[in-house]
Amino acid sequence: xxxxxxxxxxxxxxxxxxxxxxxxxxxxxxxxxxxxxxxxxxxxxxxxxxxxxxxxxxxxxxxxxxxxxxxxxxxxxxxxxxxxxxxxxxxxxxxxxxxxxxxxxxxxxxxxxxxxxxxxxxxxxxxxxxxxxxxxxxxxxxxxxxxxxxxxxxxxxxxxxxxxxxxxxxxxxxxxxxxxxxxxxxxxxxxxxxxxxxxxxxxxxxxxxxxxxxxxxxxxxxxxxxxxxxxxxxxxxxxxxxxxxxxxxxxxxxxxxxxxxxxxxxxxxxxxxxxxxxxxxxxxxxxxxxxxxxxxxxxxxxxxxxxxxxxxxxxxxxxxxxxxxxxxxxxxxxxxxxxxxxxxxxxxxxxxxxxxxxxxxxxxxxxxxxxxxxxxxxxxxxxxxxxxxxxxxxxxxxxxxxxxxxxxxxxxxxxxxxxxxxxxxxxxxxxxxxxxxxxxxxxxxxxxxxxxxxxxxxxxxxxxxxxxxxxxxxxxxxxxxxxxxxxxxxxxxxxxxxxxxxxxxxxxxxxxxxxxxxxxxxxxxxxxxxxxxxxxxxxxxxxxxxxxxxxxxxxxxxxxxxxxxxxxxxxxxxxxxxxxxxxxxxxxxxxxxxxxxxxxxxxxxxxxxxxxxxxxxxxxxxxxx
Amino acid sequence: xxxxxxxxxxxxxxxxxxxxxxxxxxxxxxxxxxxxxxxxxxxxxxxxxxxxxxxxxxxxxxxxxxxxxxxxxxxxxxxxxxxxxxxxxxxxxxxxxxxxxxxxxxxxxxxxxxxxxxxxxxxxxxxxxxxxxxxxxxxxxxxxxxxxxxxxxxxxxxxxx
Numbered sequence: 001x002x003x004x005x006x007x008x009x010x011x012x013x014x015x016x017x018x019x020x021x022x023x024x025x026x027x028x029x030x031x032x033x034x035x036x037x038x039x040x041x042x043x044x045x046x047x048x049x050x051x052x053x054x055x056x057x058x059x060x061x062x063x064x065x066x067x068x069x070x071x072x073x074x075x076x077x078x079x080x081x082x083x084x085x086x087x088x089x090x091x092x093x094x095x096x097x098x099x100x101x102x103x104x105x106x107x108x109x110x111x112x113x114x115x116x117x118x119x120x121x122x123x124x125x126x127x128x129x130x131x132x133x134x135x136x137x138x139x140x141x142x143x144x145x146x147x148x149x150x151x152x153x154x155x156x157x158x159x160x161x162x163x164x165x166x167x168x169x170x171x172x173x174x175x176x177x178x179x180x181x182x183x184x185x186x187x188x189x190x191x192x193x194x195x196x197x198x199x200x201x202x203x204x205x206x207x208x209x210x211x212x213x214x215x216x217x218x219x220x221x222x223x224x225x226x227x228x229x230x231x232x233x234x235x236x237x238x239x240x241x242x243x244x245x246x247x248x249x250x251x252x253x254x255x256x257x258x259x260x261x262x263x264x265x266x267x268x269x270x271x272x273x274x275x276x277x278x279x280x281x282x283x284x285x286x287x288x289x290x291x292x293x294x295x296x297x298x299x300x301x302x303x304x305x306x307x308x309x310x311x312x313x314x315x316x317x318x319x320x321x322x323x324x325x326x327x328x329x330x331x332x333x334x335x336x337x338x339x340x341x342x343x344x345x346x347x348x349x350x351x352x353x354x355x356x357x358x359x360x361x362x363x364x365x366x367x368x369x370x371x372x373x374x375x376x377x378x379x380x381x382x383x384x385x386x387x388x389x390x391x392x393x394x395x396x397x398x399x400x401x402x403x404x405x406x407x408x409x410x411x412x413x414x415x416x417x418x419x420x421x422x423x424x425x426x427x428x429x430x431x432x433x434x435x436x437x438x439x440x441x442x443x444x445x446x447x448x449x450x451x452x453x454x455x456x457x458x459x460x461x462x463x464x465x466x467x468x469x470x471x472x473x474x475x476x477x478x479x480x481x482x483x484x485x486x487x488x489x490x491x492x493x494x495x496x497x498x499x500x501x502x503x504x505x506x507x508x509x510x511x512x513x514x515x516x517x518x519x520x521x522x523x524x525x526x527x528x529x530x531x532x533x534x535x536x537x538x539x540x541x542x543x544x545x546x547x548x549x550x551x552x553x554x555x556x557x558x559x560x561x562x563x564x565x566x567x568x569x570x571x572x573x574x575x576x577x578x579x580x581x582x583x584x585x586x587x588x589x590x591x592x593x594x595x596x597x598x599x600x601x602x603x604x605x606x607x608x609x610x611x612x613x614x615x616x617x618x619x620x621x622x623x624x625x
Numbered sequence: 626x627x628x629x630x631x632x633x634x635x636x637x638x639x640x641x642x643x644x645x646x647x648x649x650x651x652x653x654x655x656x657x658x659x660x661x662x663x664x665x666x667x668x669x670x671x672x673x674x675x676x677x678x679x680x681x682x683x684x685x686x687x688x689x690x691x692x693x694x695x696x697x698x699x700x701x702x703x704x705x706x707x708x709x710x711x712x713x714x715x716x717x718x719x720x721x722x723x724x725x726x727x728x729x730x731x732x733x734x735x736x737x738x739x740x741x742x743x744x745x746x747x748x749x750x751x752x753x754x755x756x757x758x759x760x761x762x763x764x765x766x767x768x769x770x771x772x773x774x775x776x777x778x779x780x781x782x783x784x785x786x
Contacts, residue, residue: 044756306656322656386714478751
């Protein structure tokens with residue numbers, strides 16, 4: 001794109017580019033058979049070959065002679081990852097799911113040529129199994145409200161023209177033209193925006209502290225080191241709407257008086273890195289980044305820094321050490337980064353989702369943003385629904401919605417009709433919330449009161465087949481491995497917790513162990529250096545509180561109620577046995593006996609529970625109880 | 626010793642040298658340089674680390690410290706087919722443990738190891754963010770999703786030789 005030299009030109013360019021999005025706006029009419037087809041190009045759908053799908057679709061549209069009226073392009077994540085690849089047809093508002101390469105011909109022949117929707121590719125209503133004709137009628141989307149994700153699934157993230165047509169960089173322009181930095185900080189404070197990465201610290205307050213620091217050199221850092229396993233909202237925003245984050249960072253830089261910024265991004269996100277770098281280059285070429293942006297006195301430059309697979313680098317002080325090129329070990333606070341951060345200079349660190357909200361707040365006003373959400377948590381939050389739930393995906397909902405609404409209405413309940421057991425929020429720093437608390441309204445403070453936390457917004461749903469002691473052990477396994485080792489409580493304390501949990505899952509636990517766990521956990525919480533260590537015992541404490549009976553069953557009855565902990569289970573051969581002898585031959589300790597074509601028997605006293613027999617059995621006659 | 630190492634004139638070292646030359650602030654670009662070195666060589670040998678120490682004017686001990694801190698970096702060669710099983714929570718609750726165990730059994734190596742013929746290496750990794758496809762496995766950055774233990778055979782058969 002040609003360089004945009006001043007505010008007026010940007011406005012003009014936006015008006016010129018608007019027609020690009022006309023078909024994608026609500027209420028657009030399908031005059032003259034003009035259509036646009038957007039194919040999801042997020043990591044999830046790309047893994048299911050959505051790019052091949054797009055290529056095939058484009059070829060077939062051309063072959064059918066429709067290429068003057070119909071365009072097919074990629075877009076960012078629609079959020080409905082469970083049912084990918086996703087194809088949306090504008091302006092019909094038709095949302096096709098699980099589209100395969102074999103389905104493109106029918107879309108072209110039926111939908112594009114004859115205006116007949118391909119019913120078998122529509123999403124179905126779980127209650128009556130009827131196909132849902134319109135995107136906005138789908139239960140997955142009905143309760144959602146998209147602010148940070150508003151452009152994901154609407155624009156092509158690889159073309160800055162789409163972003164500008166969707167009013168991109170208008171908020172930055174308005175700040176540079178009409179507002180003082182103090183005024184910008186005031187608006188963000190008014191919005192009540194709190195950090196979306198975990199802690200929930202008020203963004204405006206952070207900016208205010210940094211803005212008040214003396215000295216000409218300050219930095220803005222975007223924390224895109226999305227480390228919580230099972231959370232992928234930041235990745236989707238960077239892949240689907242990278243310019244919103246760049247614009248948010250530029251606004252933050254203007255507000256605090258910085259002229260350089262860094263995005264610290266995980267190496268595990270190659271697509272997000274590529275799209276963000278492309279967006280930075282395009283913004284540079286268009287004069288929206290760099291020296292004297294749009295002819296104003298404000299300059300801002302942005303550089304990508306890669307994380308190298310250390311979870312602790314999501315902690316802000318560790319992240320700064322990593323950007324400086326060292327080991328990502330946290331330092332104690334105070335001094336806070338807003339006072340002394342990168343290379344000792346005042347630095348603000350904001351999460352991807354937080355920054356993506358900023359342009360919207362400046363464009364539509366702080367009062368607008370604070371008009372939804374709960375009393376102390378304003379706006380919307382993106383959650384990543386995953387685990388044993390029917391609709392895995394990204395959802396953006398107003399704060400204050402209940403967990404039950406998210407899991408049972410948007411998520412449409414538990415997979416395979418199983419019973420809900422718990423939902424884990426906040427990643428390895430959070431806790432497990434039981435069925436009894438599903439009607440609690442979600443906000444930062446309520447989640448903490450329930451022994452969990454918001455974290456970055458991961459929600460892992462668990463059913464009756466998940467053992468809660470095993471889950472607690474899984475998280476401790478994670479934090480133990482990711483602990484940087486700098487402070488003793490985290491390095492040694494979490495290792496001890498992990499050992500006790502291992503003993504319990506192997507049937508070696510005692511009731512005193514539960515007391516030890518609680519003691520150890522509270523000491524670690526009080527004394528660890530950084531957020532990783534301080535919150536590491538949360539999964540143990542919350543499962544101990546809500547699922548104590550499962551711990552007791554492991555210790556006293558030597559039994560795993562969910563049937564997960566192998567050491568506490570015995571293998572049995574059921575009536576289905578055909579007497580083939582495969583298990584007998586495979587058994588490493590020869591504890592299976594039985595004649596050919598007769599029911600075999602396992603001697604549980606000698607069984608080492610390796611599971612070989614179970615994997616060998618052709619008729620699935622071997623069970624664990 | 627360092628001077629002797631730097632006499633290495635292989636193409637990869639020349640390329641790495643050119644990559645390093647583009648940075649003005651050399652010290653803070655260490656992690657990016659290590660990335661590039663690992664991309665070029667496949668792993669970070671002692672020779673490569675000493676070369677970087679010399680070129681960035683950073684003590685070798687600091688380089689070793691950084692390399693050993695981050696799980697992305699490896700100081701041993703990896704197999705031609707790098708199999709990485711996601712062990713993030715979403716994959717874990719949908720049975721990723723069984724998938725990685727199946728790979729261990731088939732390849733006769735443990736996670737973190739490489740087969741002696743340098744064909745396959747097996748690692749676990751923390752969440753690629755494709756949770757809708759859980760459990761997932763990456764083979765040389767190609768994603769395979771919604772796996773069950775028998776799929777392991779198919780993946781190995783398709784990534785042979």
